[in-house]
Amino acid sequence: MPHALPAHRAIHHLTRLRERAPLVHIITNDVVTGFTANVLLALGAAPAMITAVEEVAEFARIAQAVSLNVGTLTAPQADAMRLAALTARDHAVPWVLDPVAAGALGYRTTLCEELLALRPAAIRGNAAEIMALAGTASQGRGVDSLNGSEEALDAAQRLASRTGAIVAVTGATDYICDGDRVIAIHSGDPLMTRVTGTGCALSTVVAAFLATGGAPLDAVASACAVMAVAGKNAARQANGPGSFVPLFLDGLFAMDAATLEDGL
Amino acid sequence: MPHALPAHRAIHHLTRLRERAPLVHIITNDVVTGFTANVLLALGAAPAMITAVEEVAEFARIAQAVSLNVGTLTAPQADAMRLAALTARDHAVPWVLDPVAAGALGYRTTLCEELLALRPAAIRGNAAEIMALAGTASQGRGVDSLNGSEEALDAAQRLASRTGAIVAVTGATDYICDGDRVIAIHSGDPLMTRVTGTGCALSTVVAAFLATGGAPLDAVASACAVMAVAGKNAARQANGPGSFVPLFLDGLFAMDAATLEDGL
Amino acid sequence: MPHALPAHRAIHHLTRLRERAPLVHIITNDVVTGFTANVLLALGAAPAMITAVEEVAEFARIAQAVSLNVGTLTAPQADAMRLAALTARDHAVPWVLDPVAAGALGYRTTLCEELLALRPAAIRGNAAEIMALAGTASQGRGVDSLNGSEEALDAAQRLASRTGAIVAVTGATDYICDGDRVIAIHSGDPLMTRVTGTGCALSTVVAAFLATGGAPLDAVASACAVMAVAGKNAARQANGPGSFVPLFLDGLFAMDAATLEDGL
Structure with missing residues (x-):
């Protein structure tokens, strides 16, 4: 049975x-x-986007979180991701996997499975991607579920x-799971x-919230909550997807306790 | 003698x-x-942007259209483009070539000529690019004609x-040609x-319209018409190129029969 | 003792x-x-962004300025940058180095030092980057100083x-130096x-201003001035970083003598 996220916990993590x-x-x-x-x-x-195999190990160890997204994967990038995940694991830096179009x-898909063995702190994907990584039959189309x-x-x-890992499966409703609670x-x-x-950016926001050092389930849910509330508010004011973007970014910049309490 | 595109045909394709x-x-x-x-x-x-040679063949065959643009060409990308075009041809998926700075x-230029042999459904470029591919002396400067x-x-x-291929040469006026009609x-x-x-995005819109399955000349012209009308309307409301972008995207989202009839 | 830039000089370069x-x-x-x-x-x-080693030499020689930024450096890009800088030097095309995260x-850092030998016309960076290239102990964190x-x-x-080179160290105040004057x-x-x-774009604006052929110290300072005034004006009207971007671009498009005089 899914629980709601109390607004005060999201506010704590954002602060x-x-x-x-x-x-x-x-x-x-x-x-x-x-x-x-x-x-x-x-x-x-x-x-900071540092992408070359020559540089990722030096950088991942000084970062507070790492976020890897396979959306336009290339072979050199796959090497860089392996090394970044390995470095993050070895230095206890929390890292997030966004398995774009895994299963399709x-x-x-092979790389994502390999990366799963390097202990991501969180995985954020849509339904088709999460089902594919879990070994469940799913229906994806391109990058959509x-x-x-x-x-x-x-x-x-x-x-x-x-x-x-904490697993966030996002869509009309976002579910954030730790294997027990939701x-x-x-x-x-x-x-x-x-x-x-919006989904790819959320995965990096998840990484940023994991760097706050709080309980991981709450941290990931707080990331989803902040993005969802900003999205709902921006959509209400926007005339379409073009005006949505500046409103959304302004909303993230101005996000505060009152807005989060109203929105959740 | 160029013809106009009846608005109802553009509306049909957009629908x-x-x-x-x-x-x-x-x-x-x-x-x-x-x-x-x-x-x-x-x-x-x-x-969906899938760019690696390891993935393009698997993806191009399930897409409804493919769009290739050589604007920041690299050798690995050239390999991916060859394979994507070949796959599209072999699976009867319409594909579009945007020959950015061909001739310059x-x-x-060599890659574009090679790709032309793989039967693009459409080619969209500015005057200098189209003249270069046709073997006519032209004057380009960087990516501009x-x-x-x-x-x-x-x-x-x-x-x-x-x-x-249908050839669209775009500029102050767009001309869409099938070798006979314009x-x-x-x-x-x-x-x-x-x-x-705006030009590069148009080429991908051409691909999307070709996926509607209608007559290719009309489909390509409809793509140009929708983008041109949205552009004219956004420019009328904008204070400059910065405010143009959100207005343009909102206009594409809201584009309807009345707006297209007014605009054409 | 730093000097101010007379507005009429910035206007002259912008014109x-x-x-x-x-x-x-x-x-x-x-x-x-x-x-x-x-x-x-x-x-x-x-x-024009031309990035492949197969194309940069052909392009750099016909450009009026070249701008190189190492922010997401890869090995193929490093090769392309070496060749672009070498070509620019050999053809007397002014080129600019943006040493993102040099020192970190x-x-x-090694590439930037190698590129310095190819005589950039200008270097634009934050304090940590400039101090690192000058051999001074500095404190950077990721891409920030x-x-x-x-x-x-x-x-x-x-x-x-x-x-x-003219060296521009930018931050709350921008300092533009030629080794003697500031x-x-x-x-x-x-x-x-x-x-x-905003910083990375400024480096390319510096390149564009160097292509005007005026005194380099003035040209670089004019680039910084135009961006700073547009930034200040956009920030005054913006609700946050999202609405800042369209306002900033509109402001650059509309920038004129009166606005520059007011702003400096």
Whole structure:
């Protein structure tokens, strides 16, 4: 039975994030780099995208969190991701996996499975991706899921139990699982699916919240809550997906206790 | 003698696009990835950027259209493009070539000529690029054309005849050619040249419209018409190229029959 | 003792830039490509991002300026940068180095030192980066500097003397140095640090202003002044970093003598 996230816990994590301004080492896809960096800067984190195998080990160990996204995977990037995940694990830096289109394409599915063995602190994906990693039959199409997030709840719990990661399966409702408990976030807005990178950026926000040092289940749920509330509020004011983006970033920048309490 | 595009034909194609939400496999340049994805999402298509040679064949065959853009070409990307075009041809998936700066740089010109043999369904470029592929002397400068689109009309017709592709040469006026007939679109706005990626995004919109299954000449012209009308309307409301972008994306999202009839 | 930049000198350089619309060859990091191109287009320059070793030599020699940024350096990109800088030097094309996170990561620090030998016309960085290149102990964190720009003034002068480049160390105040004279620009706004790419874009604007052919110290200072004034004005109207971006680009597009005089 999913629980709600008390607003005061999300506020606590957001306040910590802003105090610490965690350095988040990101390797992500070519489509969402700028938007992702702007989301983290708006929230108060410090994103850095360091992508070459020559540099990732030196950087991942000094970061407060690492976030890996396979959306436009290439072979050199796969090498860099392996090394970044290994370094993060060895230095106890929490790291997040965003398995974009896992299950739909063999090359990246194999890499994601390999990375799972390096103990991500969290995995954030849509229903099809989480079901694929859990070994459940799913229906994806490109980077989209044709399954609703509620259909992936069991798979998410199993994946969390098997890997030890917090698993966030996001969609109309977000479910955040630790293999036992589930937190559900009902905010957000369908307009967010018409803007590229809202899910990919969320994965890096999850990484930033994990760097606050609080309870991981709460930290991941807080990341989802902040993004969902900002998304719902921006969608209410926007005329479409174009005006959504500046409103969303302004909303993340201005996010406070009153807005989170109203929104959750 | 160029014809106009009846608004009802553009509306027909746009309606089909929104019903089918075609999956468009895109390999494009580093500068325009985010904007391109947002343009397709605003219109109702499903963009996916899969760029590695390990993945493109698996993906191109399940896409409804493929779009290739050589703007920031690298050797690994050239390999991926060859394989994507070959796969698209072999699986009867329509594919589009955007020959950015062809004629100005030898490496990409050679690749574009090689790709032409793989039977693109459409080619979208500025006057200098189309003239270069047709073997006509032209004046480009970087990624810009110093020739007007009307100067490239003969070259576009010859290129269309030789390759079997629909050729769209875009500029102040867009000309869409099948080697015999020509459709001219007079909308658009000079402000679009002050925003990066409007032409590159158009090429992917052409791919999405080709996935609607209608007559290719009409489909390509409809893509140009929708983008030109959205551009003219956004420019009228914008204070400059910065405010243009959100207005343009909102306009694509809201595009309807009345707006297209007014605009054409 | 730093001098102010007379507004009429910045206006003179901006007017020249708009008359010449210089072609600027850019190799930059994956995060800021789109924003960077939009900044240059808004100002009236012609950006082109040509990144492959197969193409850079052919392009750098026809460009009016070259701008190199190591923010998401890879080994193939390092090769392309070496060749672009070498070509620029050999063809008397002014080129700019943006040494993102130099000092923090060994691989890129080594490359930056190698590139310094190829005689950049200007170097633009934050305090930690400039101090690292000058051989002074500094405190960076990721891509951010923990030192204020004023702390790097001596290092900037030494680096300028040693390399012959104009060195711009930017921060709350920008200092532009030629090894002897210093110009200080006090505009800008802290909100600019919450938007990705304002510094990286500035480096390409420096390149565009160097292409106007005026005195280099003045040209670089004019670039900093135009960006700082546009930033200050956009921040005054913005609700946060999201609405800042369109306002900033509109402000660059509309920048004129009166606005520059008011702002400086």
